[in-house]
Amino acid sequence: MSVTHQTSSVQPVHVGTSFDTLRRQDPQIADILSGEAQRQSTTLQLIAAENFTSPAVLAALGSPLANKYAEGYPGARHHGGCELVDAAERIAIERATALFGAQHANVQSHSGSSAVLAAYAALLKPGDTVLAMGLPYGGHLTHGSPANFSGRWFDFIAYGVDAETGLIDHDQVRALARQHRPKAIVCGSISYPRHIDYAAFRDVADEVGAYLIADAAHPMGLIAGGAAPSPVPYADVVCATTHKVLRGPRGGMILCGSELAERIDRAVFPFTQGGAQMHTIAAKAVAFGEAATPAFAAYAHQVVANARALAEGLESEGFAVLTEGTDTHLIGADTAPLGVDGRTARGRLAAAGMVLDTCALPYGDGRGIRLGTAAVTTQGMGRTEMARIAALFTAALRSEGEQARDIRDQVRELTGRFPPFQG
CATH class of the missing domain: 3.90.1150.10 (Aspartate Aminotransferase, domain 1)
Incomplete structure (x- = not known):
């Protein structure tokens, strides 16, 4: 009995395919990418949350790690073939903890908002009282907006800024904390241009027995470069993004002490997220390495x-x-x-x-x-x-x-x- 050999019509994937390949295969999307590159190159990008990543970060984002499913954590995945992505995530964790002087880092959060969600999930129960900056004064959606999970699941009390100076009113923060006895206090803002006094917030949190959560999404890159004070010595949990001033890929991260490490990790996976984006985690590792220079x-x-x-x-x-x-x-x-x-x-x-x-x-x-x-x-x-x-x-x-x-x-x-x- 003879066997007829047939040539497969499936073509092999070549690593490192160029923009020219995209242009030939999907000119419609290629035109959009070209147009966006042109827009960014000919206009002034002054959005406070945006930056330009390095070519090395972009290379990691477009790498074969984008193909890998890796639910779980290094050494404890729910999928096989994770030896190399485990190594990438371990490097990202080691670089993050060294860069920020933290005992533990979770680098899997898909965004700053998902990092905050995980922090709340680790420390709070639905209905708990949280003290955070009000949205009219620069608070983020995750600081109690009724349109966001935070405002629907927790009882947020808002603090503001002084009407004359525009600076955080720490007397008001203390008075509200004493009155409402929150389970957690959140310090951080999307538009407050001054340094946060983390020690002052820690003092209030200790007085009322609250967790202190620092939402450092905006200043994290300045902190990495020594141009802003760090919340790590004061906060129980620090949530941040890896883009903005840090110049990494769009994503989130969480820093905490060793005593909360397991609770934070379980709050990220499996409670709030599924599979980690390993190409993004590798890009975060690259950015942390760059930020240490x-x-x-x-x-x-x-x-x-x-x-x-x-x-x-x-x-x-x-x-x-x-x-x-x-x-x-x-x-x-x-x-x-x-x-x-x-x-x-x-x-x-x-x-x-x-x-x-x-x-x-x-x-x-x-x-x-x-x-x-x-x-x-x-x-x-x-x-x-x-x-x-x-x-x-x-x-x-x-x-x-x-x-x-x-x-x-x-x-x-x-x-x-x-x-x-x-x-």
Whole structure:
């Protein structure tokens, strides 16, 4: 009996396929990627939560680890063939704990919000009282928004900021903690531009017997670079993102002491998540390694210097800068003195090629603008460019027609001298 051999029509997968391959196979998606690269290269990226990753981080994200299912933790997976991804995750954990001086790190959280969810799951029960910054003052959705799991599952009490200074009112925090006896206190914000006094929050938490959870998503990169104080010595649990100033892949992480390590790990998997994204975890490991270098420390300090310079420039141009400045990469400003509200300002600035967000104005009407200097600092810009950006802001808000097109051309000229991508 003869056997007829047939050639399979299935073609082998080649590691390291190029953009040209994508262009041939799926030109529609390739066009979108090309367009986004063009947008990022010709406009100013001033959204405080965004940055440009390194080519090494992008390489890890596009690696064969994207193919691997790896539910569980290193040495205790629910799938076979995990020896190499175990090694990658162990490296990420070791680098994170060394970088931040923590006893334990969980690097599997898919986002900052999922990290906060896991922290709540580890420490709280539905209905528990939590004290956190109110959303009108810079609190995150996970700090008690009724549209979010946090506001639906827990009883959140909001603290705010001083009406005159815009700084956290620690007397109010203590008074509310004494009155409501929360199970946990959350410190952290998406738009507070000053350093958090973690020691002061720890003192209040100890007084009322509460856990202290630091949501350090925004300052984590500054902390890694020594440009901001660390919550690790004070908080029971630290939740963060691995992008923003840290310049890693989009994702989350959790730091804690050894006594809470098992509870945190079980809250991430299997309670709130399934399989880990191993390509992202490898990219996190790369980012942690980069953040441990002197070059990154210099970058983190330059981010702050640029933010302060930009805040000064905006103030001199007539913007009302919240808290009269910044300690971080974040700047909040009221555009009302220039005759426009925050949403209108965002639209006009976007049309001129300057991309940023709006934010709530504490004790004010409407919205202001929120911006950050992480991405433009990655591009190599400095104090001189910050002054020019501030002037472009004012010109964009006051221009129309031919003047607006001229400002857009000036933005293209500036970004052309500081490209985020090479090649």
